[in-house]
Amino acid sequence: MNEKSIASSIGGGSYRVTDKFYSRLRNLVRDQVIPYQWEALNDRVKDAEPSGCIRNLKAAAEKTGEKHYGYVFQDSDLYKWMEAAAFSLMWSPDEKLEQELEEAVSLLAAAQQEDGYLDTYYILGDLSRRWTNLKDHHELYCAGHMIEAAVAHFRATGRDTFLQVAEKSAEHICSVFGPEEDKIHGYPGHEEIELALVKLYEVTGKQQYLDLASYFLSERGKEPLYFREETEREGNRDYWKDGVLQYAYYQAHKPLMEQERPVGHAVRANYLYAGAAAAARCTGDNALYDHLRHLWKEMTEKQMYLTGQVGSSEYGEAFTFPYDLPNDTAYAETCAGLALAFFANQMLKIERRSEYADAMERVLYNGAISGMDLTGTAFFYVNPLEVAPEACKLDQRKIHVKPVRQKWFGCACCPPNLARTVSSITDYAVHRTETEIFQHLYLAGEFDCELSGVPVHIVLDGNYPWDGKLSFTVSPQSPVTFTYGLRIPGWCEEEYILRVNGEVVEKNPENGYVLLTREWQPGDEISLSLPMRAKRIWANRHVREDAGKVAVQRGPIVYCLEEADNGPELHRILLPRDSFFTEKFQQSLLGGVMTLRCTAKVENGEPEALYTTRPPEAKETKELLWIPYYAWANRGEGEMTVWVRDGR
């Protein structure tokens, strides 16, 4: 890792986003999701199950004697909201929101115990039982989300009020966990605090936080298993005892370094990997990075949906095994896709490889943002690649798959997770080192950073993801030499054209990035033209569920067919290989999307008998209308599919 460049994000206030695509999403989060969730956290949403979040906190702060309400991880809903709110404030000041945020910070400070402990489930319950169920009681998970929110709050406001609360909590945790004889030799059942502690280390510079993150990472899965011993000692419930997962559900069946492939709960797995990557970057642990890279490849090359989503099984919200990617029973939780982006982003900070950014882009333009509807008021937890509404109601195997987005969830993890990611999208777009800057996502906007000691202003213009034509204006305060790395996306297989000040640059990408190293002058112009056209995609031959099927992608956008446009029984459609796509941007459709049209065949098989010797024929032709996958289910209930039959 010593030879690798360690990069950091350019985010928040210094990246002014003009990008239409992500602006729409960011604005929805700011205008709908964040205000709605604040009302929800305060139990002020009519006809919705109460959250109890603020109520719990007030009860803890004011010692009212009230009991805890909601899940054991209820506090984390507030923290994710706080993080999203802080990110939003970075680019869109809002006095009222800032005040609400401060109100929450004050409550947290008041609820926090003398010793720094802060978790309302135990404060309002039996405090003597805290830390007795690390496996399932999410105290460290909640603490992690608090720390992440506090770091965001500090970045957004410059004030350390929240950071003080978070540090007091983290110090308490440092005093409870660690290798020393008198400390608990455990680790969280739901990973999250690892990444948070590294972020806290980066903000405060305090080594103990990085050390504790590393301790959690290395202790995990060591024999004798902490979770097994804890379960026996405390008489805790053993949820996953009888299934295929057991401790693998928690990625705790063996040490991380011995885990051959992603297993268990997909959100936890990616939170673990993201935290481990962050720690590896800070500690320079090459062996850990190499192993994470192996896990990354096992995940993205064998267990990732075309939409960038992961976690194919509802059971345990988990990975199953390589190439098992069922479309109609997919779990593909919104949070799992986001977590994959967190992992990718951390890997990119260690090593610039476009495969990380490709998957990050895949999920951030498809399978994660499908989690929210066009109004920002309804959400998917599960993001299937094929839906027949009848099955979602009558087949218990698919009951987790919803054909339309839901207003809010009892377990409300996905909406605020999406909110915090969307409102910090700039953190994913560009990374820089002292002398290099890498453009991972082509998010139109302008940003400032210092390279080789000189302030540089960069303007990126374009209409991504609908158009592959991009232009950049690079304006250093004074001429300065640095490297601008432009990612050539994996979806772009044709010749791209890159020009600097009008002159074509012919340069092979290195690990997927064209590296433009030169003395940049104020006003230098770059143009990058990535040919973007609709393409057929086939899955690896080991993917049983996609055998004989084909999907359609244009640029980074994965497409789907909906019943609303194409009628029912999508399984009867065959896409001939010689059928040609026409494209049209439809401003008034689904918030503005590029649609694709082509001619297909419809198989007219036996309409009466259940089994027949009469072969089906596919003579009837049909015009298909394809829409971006992320925009599905915005027009009522109906069938949807990403994969259609390959007409050959």
Added chain:
Amino acid sequence: MNEKSIASSIGGGSYRVTDKFYSRLRNLVRDQVIPYQWEALNDRVKDAEPSGCIRNLKAAAEKTGEKHYGYVFQDSDLYKWMEAAAFSLMWSPDEKLEQELEEAVSLLAAAQQEDGYLDTYYILGDLSRRWTNLKDHHELYCAGHMIEAAVAHFRATGRDTFLQVAEKSAEHICSVFGPEEDKIHGYPGHEEIELALVKLYEVTGKQQYLDLASYFLSERGKEPLYFREETEREGNRDYWKDGVLQYAYYQAHKPLMEQERPVGHAVRANYLYAGAAAAARCTGDNALYDHLRHLWKEMTEKQMYLTGQVGSSEYGEAFTFPYDLPNDTAYAETCAGLALAFFANQMLKIERRSEYADAMERVLYNGAISGMDLTGTAFFYVNPLEVAPEACKLDQRKIHVKPVRQKWFGCACCPPNLARTVSSITDYAVHRTETEIFQHLYLAGEFDCELSGVPVHIVLDGNYPWDGKLSFTVSPQSPVTFTYGLRIPGWCEEEYILRVNGEVVEKNPENGYVLLTREWQPGDEISLSLPMRAKRIWANRHVREDAGKVAVQRGPIVYCLEEADNGPELHRILLPRDSFFTEKFQQSLLGGVMTLRCTAKVENGEPEALYTTRPPEAKETKELLWIPYYAWANRGEGEMTVWVRDGR
């Protein structure tokens, strides 16, 4: 129904089976299954979970104070064994077996309570709680199996020792249940006693048994729901409350006559329909028959696997919805297939329609007998149409699917159910009325019956299901006029040739049967030649899971591909429409099977990347070997599929 002919079986001792195919199965049941199960029932099988069945009975008989062991329906294992043993004795006398059977009868008589009650779960537990959980405690189900076994025992031995016990029990039940004010207005959670009571009525001629069967049938599902009230009153557990089924699991969500399609637990559903059909026959209830015929069509024309199996979902072992027939997560319980045969057989007794016999044949030659291995010592509960062993171990959705048969089950319903059906196969083969005889299954053998008052001896020769050439010798004691109905199977779409004494008979079938009505002379010869060749089968266009796929059937036998013959990754095989089948009977393979060979293509898709724009090609050719589905998984663990991709 008055116009319809009410038929009865010709079974037991009067049908001497020479049929090679079913003789092998019957002998396995006699030589392996029945003796093994007797040992199991007596807890004498090493390394197997004890059954506790005989132990429970002895404890009840001898009032030892021991507690009940096993499932609440544990007694039924013994009853099904007793029924199988009785059927076996009908055609294969066996002193030792008869003695064991009598031993069991004596135990039952001793365990039976003064008032006739007989269920060891409550006798060894709290007898005051009997009949307080009709929904889930199987007392009426067990009683039903006892009655069926007693009727078989009476048929086999002519002794009424067991029948006395059964009648005492049935009389007790008649005193407890019924429309009268002081009786319980309930019905069984697991149907079974309905059919049993009709059988008891037929043997004893006592109207009260038929009346009680009718009462159970008509009371079921009436509002206010007995099960809902019982659950509340008794504080019973409400197992299916939160799922898609609830009372539909028990077919008790509404009256049978209002149920539009088969729902819930597939075994229970078919037991209900079989019992209802038997009652309809005896009561002459045309409306009930018509409704059952509607349910039959809904089931066999929309929810039946190609193998004749039903119940596509593991959840509730249940039906889901029309055309939902997943192959890899199929439940298709051995018992459900058998139950469908019971239903079909009862329908045939009311009305001679080959669609009943076609489905009965389909399941009795494919999806039910696949439940047992070639040695008669290992069994499938679940009979999938597609298996990838890795998925059965790592994907919780498929954990119920076993890639190899198991030795015995804790819930041992399937093996003895298969045993009792196989050993009474002659009951399904031929039905007769006073003046007609119908050949439903072409089971080689010779049998005697009286038609129009004259004893008739018939010899059926052939090598079904491998050969469609059949010959019959009809030998009445003296010339007599009657109708011999020969079924023209649904699988036979070509011209068949029918000859009587060498002369071709050209006659259209009526409802699927050619009716030969004439004055039969001793030694009359019939020959029927049903063209039998391998054919491609396609599913109805609404069956999503079979879209783009094709299966192979020859005569009544459904074929499959196994990894043992064809290598792994069966999903990459395409069967071209012009590929020709060659057939070969291989005596030494899988107990002697007709194999099919043909040339197919193998798709060589992307071997590395998970997603690609490079289209897969299917240039490589491959020789396929097809084996009968029922014989799969007899050569270790491997992939299997019934449906392969349609190569067009």
